[in-house]
Amino acid sequence: MKISTHLSHKNKTIIIFITVLISVALILAIYIKTNSKLLDKSEYKKLYKSIKATEESGGFSSQQSLRNFILNWADEKNLDYEIDNQNNIIFTSTGVTRKKKVSPTVLCVDYNYETANNDAKALAAAAMTAATELNSGKKIVIFFDNERNEAKGYNGIDSKYFTDHSKVIYLDYGKSAYISTSSYAQERSRIRIPAEREDIKCDTAIRVRISGIKSKPINTNISKLPNPIIAFRQILTRLKEKSIICQIADFKIEDNGLMNPISLDATILVNSYSVNSITKYIDKRINSWEKSYSDDNEDLSFTYEIIDDVQTVAGSAYSQETFDTLTSILYTINEGNYKFEESDFIYPEKEIGDNYGMNAIINLHAEEDHIYIDLMSQAFNLELMERITADNKAACELFGGTYESIEVIPPFLNRNTALLSNINITYLKVNDSYGKNIILASEMDNYFTPCAYLQSKNKKMDIVHLKMNSSTAVVISNTILGYIEKKGNFLSI
Structure with missing residues (x-):
């Protein structure tokens, strides 16, 4: 009987001990939950x-x-x-x-x-x-x-x-x-192009307007962001490739700092016999933009207007040399992401196909006798930044422009x-x-x-x-x- 009593007492002790442990655990759980949910x-x-x-x-x-x-x-x-x-x-x-x-x-x-x-x-x-x-x-x-x-x-x-x-x-x-x-890392730079103006040689104006862009900070999303400067570049490149007689009367880009530009208003001069050809191309660019960007930019507008009386919109235009230089430099600048290829040195943190940088055209503007192209580049490190900016310098110097680095911020x-x-x-x-x-x-x-x-x-x-x-x-x-x-x-x- 004594042995039985002893075992009963021991069992009670174990039960009490377990109950205490459970109680402590519950209290601790409530305390943890309370202290980990401080947000109202x-x-x-x-x-x-x-x-x-x-x-x-x-x-x-x-x-x-x-x-x-x-x-x-x-x-x-x-x-x-x-x-x-x-x-x-x-x-x-x-x-x-x-x-x-x-x-x-x-x-x-x-x-x-x-x-x-x-x-x-x-x-x-x-x-x-x-x-x-x-x-x-x-x-x-x-x-x-x-x-x-x-x-x-x-x-x-x-x-x-x-x-x-x-x-x-x-x-x-x-x-x-x-x-x-x-x-x-990040670098801002600028290309300066000498700009001369001359008399009007064409009889028709095409005014191109882009607006309604929702601007966003530029990073690896660059290919998904509409850039009106690129749209302008595509039109100028088409004119140059087809040897169409043309002039640039004026252009205005509304930039947005280190975000993608938000509008374009440009007047291109051509002869009347070329209007149908160039507007067909612009129509294709408009359709492409709507497919690519309209979902995220519900107010996006890409239009053009044909103006028969060219004298009502322009008294002069940029020279052929200025047109060629601007078009060539814009075409040669590589806007987009840079990725590691098999021939590159691959850093331990990276793999072939990974992004190592990007390059963006963020503004295009004219002041007095020069046209300026503003660029923003980002790179994994300063060594790779030099590769990206070397491309920009080459595009600039190949066609007689002047390159200037404005600000370089090292990587974090x-x-x-x-x-x-x-x-x-x-x-x-x-x-x-x-x-x-x-x-x-x-x-x-x-x-x-x-x-x-x-x-x-x-x-x-x-x-x-x-x-x-x-x-x-x-x-x-x-x-x-x-x-x-x-x-x-x-x-x-």
Whole structure:
């Protein structure tokens, strides 16, 4: 009987012990779930849907209108912020006293009124990061003014926000979610062509107009973006190839910084007997454009007008030599992606067929006695950039132009893996709380990112590029908040 009593007591002890373990596990699970879901999901959804609703009802009309939207939202939440001379919007939280020595976190996001619809979830995530009270160290959220993708906000911001050992996250939105610690170099350059004008020699004018283009930042998507300069090039090349007597009376491109140009208005002079031939070709180009670009550019318009009285639209035209030089250089410039071939040295991170750079014509304009072609190139490294710019120089110098490099920005590379690892593990923990087991992909950006500008502010910072997509937006938002609050203390997430 004593043995039986002893066993019963032991069983009770085991049951109590198991019950305690289960209780602790449940409490810990609830704690983990609570600490990995810091985002106010309803407020987040309300904000990004409001951004999209504004876009659908006519869109933001200017950079100022999008800035006012962000500021009005911040005022409604009683958030403190500052606006610097470059129109960057900066939210700063000093953090709790006991975490004063914790390295500050800086979350960076672009705001560009032309891409606000696509960026809505990233903008909302950054705004909610600024609005969420965290038991954390110093937290800075910066909305960088990136109108025309020209990085005015990045270039002009004070370095005081980027102290040694800051943890910097550049956040944006795309089709796939990943984290990166490297991106391509970028160079802006210009070709100058001597331009002379002469009397009109033709009897008919054809006025070509392109408008309604939705402009986007240029990267590896270049082949999918309509470029009116390329359309103009194709028409000029056709005229030259068919030896059609013609002149360029005038042209005007509406450029959009480091985004694809948005319109063309050009007047080409020909003789009446050539009109049918050239307009048939333009009709083919119009049909091709509509098939390629109308789905993403619902307001796209590509038209032409035949004007019989040439004297009503032009008093002079560019000379034949100027026409030939411009057409030849435009034709020779290789606009598009550059990819590794079998004969190339293949870097360890790359394979045959991978993109190693791209080249874009971003503007064409005339000033006094010169015509200028503006270019933007990106490359995996500066050595490969030289290959791309060498092609541009060759196209320029072969036909008597002058080449000028305006700005070269080295590639971004962060060899410190601490922030990368911490965000990866935080992301995994947050996914666990959603009942998922998804690892955030680590990739190299195959285009230029603002991380290069950020790194130039302080090379002692730990910087990552974090891209969210539709299916990961909430999880990544919670990952950012969880990382800021816990800073790698994964047991408490």
